[in-house]
């Protein structure tokens with residue numbers, strides 16, 4: 001409990017602090033808000049990919065690093081929720097950004113995952129329910145990132161950020177597929 005709160009608080013401060021400073025120094029007009037929305041989302045994609053590949057990477061490689069990643073996967077998940085919370089707060093501040101249904105569902109799933117990320121959670125809500133919630137949430141977030149980043153990549157394929165993020169996402173999917181095939 002204590003550790004979850006600490007990770008959430010520290011990451012919110014580490015990401016939200018510079019975002020706030022940037023907006024205070026340079027002004028919070030639409031252009032700067034959109035820049036910060038993109039930056040928080042790109043940061044979230046990187047953290048998400050760690051969560052997404054932690055188990056399959058350990059299955060495939062089994063190295064000490066992959067074992068450490070898997071052992072700490074929960075904290076990467078909490079860090080992801082913290083970064084996305086900064087994204088959400090920015091969205092709520094920008095007046096003309098209506099929360100769309102798909103985004104609202106994904107945010108709800110993410111917070112349900114966050115609130116059930118304690119050792120006692122699987123026993124409380126049932127191990128099967130816990131697994132379903134966390135699997136659906138993981139793929140729901142992934143679809144959200146794939147749609148936004150994939151769409152931007154299709155529009156500007158030579159943009160280094162979208163190219164890099166798309167390649168990383170495809171690599172992550174390949175790692176999961178390879179681990180799935182190995183397990184069979």
Ligand code: HEM
Nearest residue numbers: 034037038041097098099100103104106141144145148152
């Ligand atoms: C609740 C509704 C949401 C709204 C209204 C929203 C809105 C926005 C806006 C305005 C931007 C900046 C886009 C631009 O600069 O053109 C953005 C960026 C982004 N958002 Fe959200 N967002 C929402 C939820 C989500 C969710 C749930 C995810 C992921 C699961 C997500 C992932 C992204 C990504 C990856 C980007 C960067 C896209 C890019 O660089 O072009 N967003 N979002």
